[in-house]
Amino acid sequence: MNLVWHIIRKDLRRLAWAYGAWAVAGGYLIVYRNLNIVQRSIWDNVGIVALFTFLALGIALIATVIQEDGLCGANEFWRTRPIAAGRLLTAKLVLVLASFAVIPMAFALALRPGQGGEFGAIGALSIYVLALAAVAACTKDLGQFLLVAVGCVMIAPALGGVLASVGPVGELTKPEAVSLSVTKIMLLHGIIGCAALGILINQYLTRRTRLSRWALATTVTVVALISGLWRWPLFG
Amino acid sequence: MNVIQTHDLTRRYGATEAVHALNLAVPAGSVCALLGPNGAGKTTTLKLLMNLLRPTAGRAEVLGVDTAKLGEREFAQIGYVSENQQLPLWMTVQQFLDYCRPFYATWDRALEQQLLAQFQLPVDRRLQQLSRGMLMKAALLASLAYRPRLLVLDEPFSGLDPLVREEFVHGLLEVSTQGDWTVLVSSHDIDDVERLVDRIAFIDAGRLRLNEPTEALQGRFRRVEVTGGSDGTDARAAAGELEWARSGQLTRFVATAYAGEASERDWRTRFPGATFNIQPMSLREVFVTLARTRATGAPGGAA
Missing domain, CATH: 3.40.50.300 (P-loop containing nucleotide triphosphate hydrolases)
Incomplete structure (x- = not known):
C-alpha cells in the first residue's frame, strides 16, 4: 500500500499546479451554485469560465494521470521497474476516482444536504471518470485522447439517433416510456462502467492495446444500439 | 548458468x-x-x-x-x-x-x-x-x-x-x-x-x-597475407575465409577459423613455397570485417 501512495504522491506532485487551478475553479462553482453569496449578475461570465475550466481541466487531468505512466508504447519508464501493473492500476484508480468523483461530489452534496440520490450521483460520476480513464489508457497522448473521447461522445448518440429513426416504432404509455428511459439509463451506465473497467484491467495487466481499442469501439456500438433500438422497459 | x-x-x-x-x-x-x-x-x-x-x-x-x-x-x-x-x-x-x-x-x-x-x-x-x-x-x-x-x-x-x-x-x-x-x-x-x-x-x-x-573471437580471426605459392588460376577462398582477394603473387584474406599450427600447415599445402604474414586482429577489425562482408554479401562461409 505504501508504494501505491508513493505513486499517487508522484502524480500529485507532477500535476500540482493543474490540480490547484482545477480545485480553485471547482471551489468557485460550489460557492457560486450552492451558497448564493456572489451576485450572479456580476459573476456570470466568471462562472462560465470556471465551469469550462473545471470540466476541461478535469478531463485533461484524468487523461494525464493515466498517461503519465503510459500503456501504449514500448519505451515507458515504469515497465522496466519493479512496479506491478496491479499496483499501478490501483494507484491510478484511487487517484482519479477520489479526485474527480468522490471528493467533488461529496463537497457538492455536503453543501446541499437532503437532496437524496447521493450515492447514485457519485456512482454515475465514477462511471464517467472510469470511461475517460479507459480512453486515456488506450491512447498515447492528450491529443489522441481528446480525438477519441470526442469521437466516442459524438458517434454513440448520433448512431443511436439514426437507429431510433429507422427502428421499429411502438406505442408506449407514459409510465412505460418513463420506465424505458430509466431502463436505458441503467443499462447504458452498467455497460459503460463494465466496459471501462474491463479495458483498464486489460490495458494494465496484459497491455493488449489492440484488444482494448476493439472493446472501446464495440462499447460505442452497443451503446448506440441500446439507445436507438432498445424497446423493453425493465425498471420502473 | x-x-x-x-x-x-x-x-x-x-x-x-x-x-x-x-x-x-x-x-x-x-x-x-x-x-x-x-x-x-x-x-x-x-x-x-x-x-x-x-x-x-x-x-x-x-x-x-x-x-x-x-x-x-x-x-x-x-x-x-x-x-x-x-x-x-x-x-x-x-x-x-x-x-x-x-x-x-x-x-x-x-x-x-x-x-x-x-x-x-x-x-x-x-x-x-x-x-x-x-x-x-x-x-x-x-x-x-x-x-x-x-x-x-x-x-x-x-x-x-x-x-x-x-x-x-x-x-x-x-x-x-x-x-x-x-x-x-x-x-x-x-x-x-x-x-x-x-x-x-x-x-x-x-x-x-x-x-x-572476445578472447576466442580474437584467437580465431587472423589477417593473412600470402606471397607467391600459386599462379592464381586455381586459387579459391576456402570455407571460413573472408575478404579474399588476389593480386598478382599476393593473396589476402581474413581467416575466421584460425587454429594455430594446423591452419598454417593447411595453408602451406594450398600455397606451396609461399611466405606467410599472419597478423592477429583487433576487435574493431573483426567487427568491421563482419559488417562489411554482410553488407556486400561477399562469400567466405559462416563466421
Missing part, C-alpha cells in the same frame, strides 16, 4: 522481420556486447528481453523466467538503460532517485551517493535540463544503485560526444569492479564497448552471426 537465453526468438513488424529465430545465450557474470549495424535488430532484441515487446514466435528467458512473466521480483534485479526510454523529465535528479528508491529493497544509499559524486550529477536540476550525457548517467545511476544482477544497456553511447562517452565508459568500468553482475550492452560501434566486454554477440538483419568470448 545463462542469465539470458532465447529460443528461436522472432519478431515481425508486418512483412519486416526485425529479429529472426535468435538463439542468444549470455552466461552469468559476463559482460556481453550485442553488436551490429544500425537497423540490425539490437533494440528490438533488448525490448523483447525486457518484455516491452511480445515475440511473434519463439521465447526468451531472463534470470530463469520466461520474459512474458517478468514481474516485480525480476525487475528488482534488472537494470535497464535505453536511449529511447521515456524518463520522468519533470523530476529533478534528487526527486528521480527518491522516486525510484522505495521500489528496491536492495537500494544502496552509500553506492547512490558514491555514484552521484562520481558522475558529478547536479541533484537539484531537472532531468529535462540535463545534457544527453548527464541524462544517461542519471538513468545509469538509478539502474545501478540497487546492485542489479543483470544490467541491460541499449545504445547508451549513442549521441554522446567523445569526452562524455569516455567519462561514461570510465564510470561503467569503475562500477563494474564493485558488483557481480551480468551486463548486456548494445552498440553499433565496437569502439564504445571494446574495453568493457568479455563476450561479443554480432547480430545482422535480425540474425545472430556469432556469440562468443
Whole structure:
C-alpha cells in the first residue's frame, strides 16, 4: 500500500499546479451554485469560465494521470521497474476516482444536504471518470485522447439517433416510456462502467492495446444500439 | 548458468522481420556486447528481453523466467538503460532517485551517493535540463544503485560526444569492479564497448552471426597475407575465409577459423613455397570485417 501512495504522491506532485487551478475553479462553482453569496449578475461570465475550466481541466487531468505512466508504447519508464501493473492500476484508480468523483461530489452534496440520490450521483460520476480513464489508457497522448473521447461522445448518440429513426416504432404509455428511459439509463451506465473497467484491467495487466481499442469501439456500438433500438422497459 | 537465453526468438513488424529465430545465450557474470549495424535488430532484441515487446514466435528467458512473466521480483534485479526510454523529465535528479528508491529493497544509499559524486550529477536540476550525457548517467545511476544482477544497456553511447562517452565508459568500468553482475550492452560501434566486454554477440538483419568470448573471437580471426605459392588460376577462398582477394603473387584474406599450427600447415599445402604474414586482429577489425562482408554479401562461409 505504501508504494501505491508513493505513486499517487508522484502524480500529485507532477500535476500540482493543474490540480490547484482545477480545485480553485471547482471551489468557485460550489460557492457560486450552492451558497448564493456572489451576485450572479456580476459573476456570470466568471462562472462560465470556471465551469469550462473545471470540466476541461478535469478531463485533461484524468487523461494525464493515466498517461503519465503510459500503456501504449514500448519505451515507458515504469515497465522496466519493479512496479506491478496491479499496483499501478490501483494507484491510478484511487487517484482519479477520489479526485474527480468522490471528493467533488461529496463537497457538492455536503453543501446541499437532503437532496437524496447521493450515492447514485457519485456512482454515475465514477462511471464517467472510469470511461475517460479507459480512453486515456488506450491512447498515447492528450491529443489522441481528446480525438477519441470526442469521437466516442459524438458517434454513440448520433448512431443511436439514426437507429431510433429507422427502428421499429411502438406505442408506449407514459409510465412505460418513463420506465424505458430509466431502463436505458441503467443499462447504458452498467455497460459503460463494465466496459471501462474491463479495458483498464486489460490495458494494465496484459497491455493488449489492440484488444482494448476493439472493446472501446464495440462499447460505442452497443451503446448506440441500446439507445436507438432498445424497446423493453425493465425498471420502473 | 545463462542469465539470458532465447529460443528461436522472432519478431515481425508486418512483412519486416526485425529479429529472426535468435538463439542468444549470455552466461552469468559476463559482460556481453550485442553488436551490429544500425537497423540490425539490437533494440528490438533488448525490448523483447525486457518484455516491452511480445515475440511473434519463439521465447526468451531472463534470470530463469520466461520474459512474458517478468514481474516485480525480476525487475528488482534488472537494470535497464535505453536511449529511447521515456524518463520522468519533470523530476529533478534528487526527486528521480527518491522516486525510484522505495521500489528496491536492495537500494544502496552509500553506492547512490558514491555514484552521484562520481558522475558529478547536479541533484537539484531537472532531468529535462540535463545534457544527453548527464541524462544517461542519471538513468545509469538509478539502474545501478540497487546492485542489479543483470544490467541491460541499449545504445547508451549513442549521441554522446567523445569526452562524455569516455567519462561514461570510465564510470561503467569503475562500477563494474564493485558488483557481480551480468551486463548486456548494445552498440553499433565496437569502439564504445571494446574495453568493457568479455563476450561479443554480432547480430545482422535480425540474425545472430556469432556469440562468443572476445578472447576466442580474437584467437580465431587472423589477417593473412600470402606471397607467391600459386599462379592464381586455381586459387579459391576456402570455407571460413573472408575478404579474399588476389593480386598478382599476393593473396589476402581474413581467416575466421584460425587454429594455430594446423591452419598454417593447411595453408602451406594450398600455397606451396609461399611466405606467410599472419597478423592477429583487433576487435574493431573483426567487427568491421563482419559488417562489411554482410553488407556486400561477399562469400567466405559462416563466421
